[in-house]
Amino acid sequence: MSSCKDQAAISDVMCFLHEWDQGNKTVRSRMLIDFLAKNTGKTCTELELEFAQVASLFFARLTAWMRLTYMFGTCLDLQLKAVGVFLSANSSHQYMTEFLEVGGVLTLLEILGQDHLKEEDKTKALDLLQIIANAGQKYKELVCESYGVKAIAECLAKSETERTQETAATLLKSLVHGNSKYQIQVFKGLIALLTCISPRAQQLVLQILRSVHPIVKSAHHSIVEPLLNLLRSLHLEVQYEASELITELMQSEVRPALLRSLVAYLKPTKEGIPKHKILEDPLMAKMIESHPVFLQQAAAAKTIRTLAQSSEEISKELLSLRVIHHLLYAMGNQEHADAQRQASLALEHFVRMYPVVEEHVCRAMGTTLFESFMHNAEALHMSMDSIQAEIVRSNEVNISRVLEEQNLDS
Template identity: 80%
Template sequence: MSSSKEQTSISQVMCFLHEWDQGSKTVRSRMLRDFLAKNTGKTCPELELEFAQVASLFLARLTAWIRLTYMFGSCLDLQLRALGVFLSANSSHQYMIEFLEVGGVLTLLEILGQDKLKEEDKTEALHLLQIIANSGQKYKELICESYGVKAVAECLAKSEMEGTQGTAAALLESLAHGNPKYQNQVYKGLIALFACTLPRAQQLVLQILRIVQPIIKTAHHSIVEPLLNLLRSLHLEVQYEAIELITELMQSEVRPALLRGLVAFLKPAKERKPKHKILDASAKTIRILAQRSEEISKELISLGVIHHLLYAMGNQEHADAQRQASLALEHFVRMYPVVEEHVRRAMGSTLFESFMHNADELHLSMDDIQADILQSNKVNISCVLEEQISDS
């Protein structure tokens, strides 16, 4: 660039910055729209060329304005999108450093916690945090050190917009990768999100945990109770993801606790009324687990699953649970002769023949007497019978 062109360019930039400094909110909004139209997608060298090698002067002004006004939501969408031009520009390391040095991460995290701000603005703030996190381990650590996991998790739990939920979930997943110092913090934060009430958020968290669990390697026992409770969900997509995560955790140290919990759900304590979804889902999960592993089948039998499945089959208040329990029991009966013998004795020949003929629809033809017989069963496969199963 010739000296005269350089002078012209510098003069234009100085006029631009002066206009910004003197401008009202309306003027700055117009300037940001022009900036976005001209510079979205540009690289760092291209931005420097546009701003006569002093693009950082505009970045500093933009950042300062965001910090002063973000709580009011004034032009926040334009501000964050303009900031994104700098942070997402190729070779933008210097811009990133300048933004972080003035507390940029804290500002973005604080935006997430402002109840009065628009969801779209929070989504954009999450997007910028994702850009920062994707820049390397030290940036992920900075976000976590700034209580970022808590802020992002709370945003996910409260947001009702799928775009915001999805972006928050992607950021949490990113923070779990390549971040050994804080990966357990992210893991525990995800488990805590099981308690949120939004089905879509629960579904996303379950999906992320299926990805993150192999990174963590060791399953924390705090996951057991809240994960099992998600089987109570009325939303099939949440149930499905919960069952899939339970299945994957069968190779971890929480397997015994998960199996005990599933069996216990089939026959809830007398002081609380059983919910049909937990009966239905637990029987379904038991069937899936047993079909996938003979070892797990044996463990379930040792936990008294046969007695509890018979009991659930007799629960005429919950037809879906009856059906799922019947299908699960059918697997055990066909797999182990010793189970078949005890189930036949508990049911009686007539009901047992109907069961073996069509386990899927047995509940449709069951009368009250048969249901009472199933619920009063005393099936208890002793250690001797467990040895027989092991030898079969």
């Protein structure tokens, strides 16, 4: 009796495979819809039972069809979902091996690079790559060896939907964990992504870099410029994540370069500063107010205050970089109110912490303005006139020289 049932099951499977082999796109599409309805969520054992212990025969046909047609997008969503049924099944090592042996990883990565394919299909391809990566270190290494980091990073940078971006970001993050051989490669790939134009992608990459930095335990100097450039972003969430990552990197070898650049951004070069408002045009004033150089100036001042408050050691390093001179200059920037406000708040920290700074700042500002500053540093910019602003901008305060002299005396 059992033998008869086995024979009937095998006969049904052979008929199914024959129909697949002879069927056109419409037939195969219908067959995949039926397959997904019956088998989604099944284990490897249940799939084998469904296909009379020869499920691999159908899986091979499915993956072959996908490799031949993916560039045209033919039923690609159904193909990817069906492949997912096999790869996500419990104890699916057999199917995983078969998929990898026929170049499945390369096919999925190539899908990511096809501009004409749907975002939903790319997301599903990323999901399958995640399943493969989750299978263990050797699988993560295989994805990386197949130039996967580049393909996934480019997909993240170019994608137009948050779902795809988030899936790509999650995959890149997972490729760092438990993958010591390619950690640095993935880390550098993430750094390269900082220059992409998508604010959401920038935010995701910054979050990943913050989480994986403790694993990598070092920071490549190539991160400094693109990271600091993100302080120019019009998107506050990007600025926030950039500032948080800068704070994380204060215990790494790029700390001196980051501090030098932050101080330098307080005093932009003349080439970077926009020309004065034309006939006090309100639209032109708004454009100047949001100019990247001034956004970066304000964000640099805010970040400097955060860093100085977090560590006395960092405060002293900043003082040696003439941060007081540069903060005073930024306070006199009447083109950007937030830059003035952030510079005032940062300067207030140094004034209240170091008597020598208070003395020199008072002399640079003049007694009247200094009293207003000490009374309400955050609102000082609203009462500062153009003459006072010019005096503050023209300061020659050099606390670093005083500190050097004090050290020599001691």
